[in-house]
Amino acid sequence: MARLLDQWRANRANGNGRRVPEYAALATAIRGLLRDGRIPLGVRLPAERELADALGISRTTVTAAYRDLRETGHLTSRRGSGSFTAIPGGQRVGSAGLWTPEDAGDMIDLGCAAPVAPAQFAEAVAEAANELPRYTAGAGYHPSGLPALRERIAAAFTGRGLPTSPDQILVTTGVQQAVDLILRLLVSPGQAVLVESPTYPNVLAALRAHRTRVVTSSVDPVDGWEEELLLAELRATRPTVAYLIPEFQNPTGHVMPHRLRSLLPSVAHRAGTDLIIDESFVELFLDEPTDAGAARPPVASFDAHARVLTVGGMSKPYWGGLRVGWIRAATPVIARLSALRVTVDMSGPVLDQLVAAAMLDRAGEVLAARRRELRERRDVLAGALRQQLPQWTFTPPRGGMGLWVELDAPVATALAQAAHEHGVRLAPGPLFGVAGTLERFIRLPFTLPGPDLVEAVRRLAGAHADLTRARPASWTPPSLVA
Amino acid sequence: MARLLDQWRANRANGNGRRVPEYAALATAIRGLLRDGRIPLGVRLPAERELADALGISRTTVTAAYRDLRETGHLTSRRGSGSFTAIPGGQRVGSAGLWTPEDAGDMIDLGCAAPVAPAQFAEAVAEAANELPRYTAGAGYHPSGLPALRERIAAAFTGRGLPTSPDQILVTTGVQQAVDLILRLLVSPGQAVLVESPTYPNVLAALRAHRTRVVTSSVDPVDGWEEELLLAELRATRPTVAYLIPEFQNPTGHVMPHRLRSLLPSVAHRAGTDLIIDESFVELFLDEPTDAGAARPPVASFDAHARVLTVGGMSKPYWGGLRVGWIRAATPVIARLSALRVTVDMSGPVLDQLVAAAMLDRAGEVLAARRRELRERRDVLAGALRQQLPQWTFTPPRGGMGLWVELDAPVATALAQAAHEHGVRLAPGPLFGVAGTLERFIRLPFTLPGPDLVEAVRRLAGAHADLTRARPASWTPPSLVA
Numbered sequence: 001m002a003r004l005l006d007q008w009r010a011n012r013a014n015g016n017g018r019r020v021p022e023y024a025a026l027a028t029a030i031r032g033l034l035r036d037g038r039i040p041l042g043v044r045l046p047a048e049r050e051l052a053d054a055l056g057i058s059r060t061t062v063t064a065a066y067r068d069l070r071e072t073g074h075l076t077s078r079r080g081s082g083s084f085t086a087i088p089g090g091q092r093v094g095s096a097g098l099w100t101p102e103d104a105g106d107m108i109d110l111g112c113a114a115p116v117a118p119a120q121f122a123e124a125v126a127e128a129a130n131e132l133p134r135y136t137a138g139a140g141y142h143p144s145g146l147p148a149l150r151e152r153i154a155a156a157f158t159g160r161g162l163p164t165s166p167d168q169i170l171v172t173t174g175v176q177q178a179v180d181l182i183l184r185l186l187v188s189p190g191q192a193v194l195v196e197s198p199t200y201p202n203v204l205a206a207l208r209a210h211r212t213r214v215v216t217s218s219v220d221p222v223d224g225w226e227e228e229l230l231l232a233e234l235r236a237t238r239p240t241v242a243y244l245i246p247e248f249q250n251p252t253g254h255v256m257p258h259r260l261r262s263l264l265p266s267v268a269h270r271a272g273t274d275l276i277i278d279e280s281f282v283e284l285f286l287d288e289p290t291d292a293g294a295a296r297p298p299v300a301s302f303d304a305h306a307r308v309l310t311v312g313g314m315s316k317p318y319w320g321g322l323r324v325g326w327i328r329a330a331t332p333v334i335a336r337l338s339a340l341r342v343t344v345d346m347s348g349p350v351l352d353q354l355v356a357a358a359m360l361d362r363a364g365e366v367l368a369a370r371r372r373e374l375r376e377r378r379d380v381l382a383g384a385l386r387q388q389l390p391q392w393t394f395t396p397p398r399g400g401m402g403l404w405v406e407l408d409a410p411v412a413t414a415l416a417q418a419a420h421e422h423g424v425r426l427a428p429g430p431l432f433g434v435a436g437t438l439e440r441f442i443r444l445p446f447t448l449p450g451p452d453l454v455e456a457v458r459r460l461a462g463a464h465a466d467l468t469r470a471r472p473a474s475w476t477p478p479s480l481v482a
Numbered sequence: 483m484a485r486l487l488d489q490w491r492a493n494r495a496n497g498n499g500r501r502v503p504e505y506a507a508l509a510t511a512i513r514g515l516l517r518d519g520r521i522p523l524g525v526r527l528p529a530e531r532e533l534a535d536a537l538g539i540s541r542t543t544v545t546a547a548y549r550d551l552r553e554t555g556h557l558t559s560r561r562g563s564g565s566f567t568a569i570p571g572g573q574r575v576g577s578a579g580l581w582t583p584e585d586a587g588d589m590i591d592l593g594c595a596a597p598v599a600p601a602q603f604a605e606a607v608a609e610a611a612n613e614l615p616r617y618t619a620g621a622g623y624h625p626s627g628l629p630a631l632r633e634r635i636a637a638a639f640t641g642r643g644l645p646t647s648p649d650q651i652l653v654t655t656g657v658q659q660a661v662d663l664i665l666r667l668l669v670s671p672g673q674a675v676l677v678e679s680p681t682y683p684n685v686l687a688a689l690r691a692h693r694t695r696v697v698t699s700s701v702d703p704v705d706g707w708e709e710e711l712l713l714a715e716l717r718a719t720r721p722t723v724a725y726l727i728p729e730f731q732n733p734t735g736h737v738m739p740h741r742l743r744s745l746l747p748s749v750a751h752r753a754g755t756d757l758i759i760d761e762s763f764v765e766l767f768l769d770e771p772t773d774a775g776a777a778r779p780p781v782a783s784f785d786a787h788a789r790v791l792t793v794g795g796m797s798k799p800y801w802g803g804l805r806v807g808w809i810r811a812a813t814p815v816i817a818r819l820s821a822l823r824v825t826v827d828m829s830g831p832v833l834d835q836l837v838a839a840a841m842l843d844r845a846g847e848v849l850a851a852r853r854r855e856l857r858e859r860r861d862v863l864a865g866a867l868r869q870q871l872p873q874w875t876f877t878p879p880r881g882g883m884g885l886w887v888e889l890d891a892p893v894a895t896a897l898a899q900a901a902h903e904h905g906v907r908l909a910p911g912p913l914f915g916v917a918g919t920l921e922r923f924i925r926l927p928f929t930l931p932g933p934d935l936v937e938a939v940r941r942l943a944g945a946h947a948d949l950t951r952a953r954p955a956s957w958t959p960p961s962l963v964a
Contacts, residue, residue, distance in 0.1 A: 063786055070788040070812055071650060071812045071813060073812065112621050112623065114623065116618060117618035117619075122611070122615070122618075129604070129607050129611065132604065132607065136603050136604075136803065138598060139597075139802050139803070139964065141802050141803070141964060165553075174828050174829075176826065176828040180825070180827065184691070189671075202824060206825045209825045209826075269559075306549075306553060319618065319622050320622040320623050320829070321620075321623070321831070321832035321833070322622070322831065331555040340691065343658070343684060343687040345658050345659035346656050346658040346659075346962075347656075347802070349803070349804065349834040351607065351804070351834055351837065352831040482621065482828070
């Protein structure tokens, strides 16, 4: 090691003339050896004193250098057994959902089904800023959410034919927190949670984080839910909770039939199951008149035993950077969730909630524009796929934000890897299921502008064409999938 | 029951002439019987069909009424065994930290140590609104935090003598989430976590929620930490994590001596303990020159083994309604926390983070004003207490936001109860410890304006005077303590 390090003092010159401290130079040298593999990963570095003696420098310098290496992730300690070489981000392997800005650049991101903010956003922010003084004079803590926002959310449910009082609403920092809070309140490690297969990857990640036992009920790419099968699975497995997406199911895009909606709550009640109904996409119907939503009664409207917890939020119809979601449930459940929430993050951001209220006041125009935009982009994406990749099949959804595409072979993961090299970040089917299933599918969101979608399909066709090339081992699936 | 309900149809007239539906009238009648105790709590209501027959109405009406009662929390179901009467919020008993707006009014809130927003807040919001377009053109997801904010936070640490790169910073939605994320990553149910006694109630609540085993090390109201005792406890109990507040410890206000700071990390490392160092109050020194912070090296600056996770945030020095906190740790730990965070709430609010960045750019003036204000209010509160309640003792802290007051008898809970009747919300000592200890203490924040503090002390003197009166059983401690 000392021999390998003979030139380390060279690192003290830092380009612009000034000299860096000895410890930093030593750390840089060791990082260099790690990078070009002259020191392998996972090997034990000499004790600080040994290395100090070998290099003829003070132990303090070596200590500082090792500490620097630890903070940059090139060294890990195991108590009693010394310091071992590592690479930064090595810990990321297997960790779900980490955003990696490095992946940006020319990359077209089809991993996230997330739109940019609506045109009315700045206007809503200005309105919120005017409202703010009424709140900045207080401590700013409203764990259940700002009354003004809870009222608007309750009114929206009531408007959809589901009478709701503000006491039945908890405002959360996004739908993800809504689901996480409910899991914390209702599910213990090892208990069963039923989800659709395929379903939303970040909820699967949350279920893994809570160490729940995941049971799945499949949603057919063409036909959607199989009523008898789903109800039978509820009766048989009696899961603690079931998580379902009745509107424009993510990722298949299906809409749950009226009859199944009406049967779910009582079957769930008899099975002792609470239902998490995710309405993230409920407003995003693309082929129907504006009042079409009313034709689809919320699952909660069939709930006679306070078994349904309905979650929704601003991320999909409005903007993901606005972290506002909600839970609708019976008042006592909301009270318990609010109490739990204080231990999790105290309370939500006041300003974001005021912006959300201002956006909801503009729901009509915002959603109309969003639907128009998504309809056009869906059709552009569908057209490009039919033309360039006719061997892939899909049913254009009547709403939502993505196509669930069946490939001509079970190669989704390999395709995503190839696509990455061609400049497209892709969410392969297995991300939406458990145990590496769904290799025949990919989700293609249509949230980007038409030209980007056309270019993305062109690159996908290229990736599909050279699926045979060997892949660099380093590749990992897109980390943030929304 | 049918007899008790004979007049229920009277409820159909709703004052302004219009008639409410039958089911609503029936629900109102049953709520009335519950309220005035003619139906006791926890009793089983007749089955829907029975009641329908007895009242000569359709079963649907009874079903709808029962559902209404469930949603308002007056009825709970137990599978197989029918519907039982309840009271809304009954579920709140024993649930920590639920904010109850009803408690407002003339009540002076000494439960929360939380200031109103600084004068510069509106200005910072305007600046943030100008920055926003650079972000609204994207999906809005930044699970590790906005780079611009991470850089400012890292620079602030570096400025305090602790070299820090933005990669070592995770932006959270407040300090509470910072602690919760760390507990999720590092601690399993049943593992030991060491905290100071007394300590911050919401962290105790989080530890309970994580089902950790809490071990305490006492901080003396007069002398603060006992170095040898704390280090011995670390060596003996070898907790998975220790949570400590070195600056203006909450609630005692003590500052950890330099020597103990320098010893903690290595002792913790040998014990296999990771340290959560809460710096919420670090900027709030009140009796020292502005650069005094530098005289107190961060505990992390003595960390040679990446054992220290430093948490801090905007809530205390700036405003609690701005939900921005952070974690400073080794890069690989931050990477793992960011991945975990995606499963918890995806990402933080963009707008709040931009406001936080703008506030940090104004740190100098904002903190100077905050210190001046807190210094004056501390002295007003201390003066009023010495004058009106001389039998209580306290050591005015050199910083932070509250006095830790020792009473003349172990009556904190009874006093808080009496104070509530006199119009003061009070945080009794036991909230800051485990197993009902600390009955001799209360925390009195000095975040409210001087006149409110003087009035609060006047009311406390009144409450202290009639501590002998009987208390209504209904009283519960202040729910949100910040």
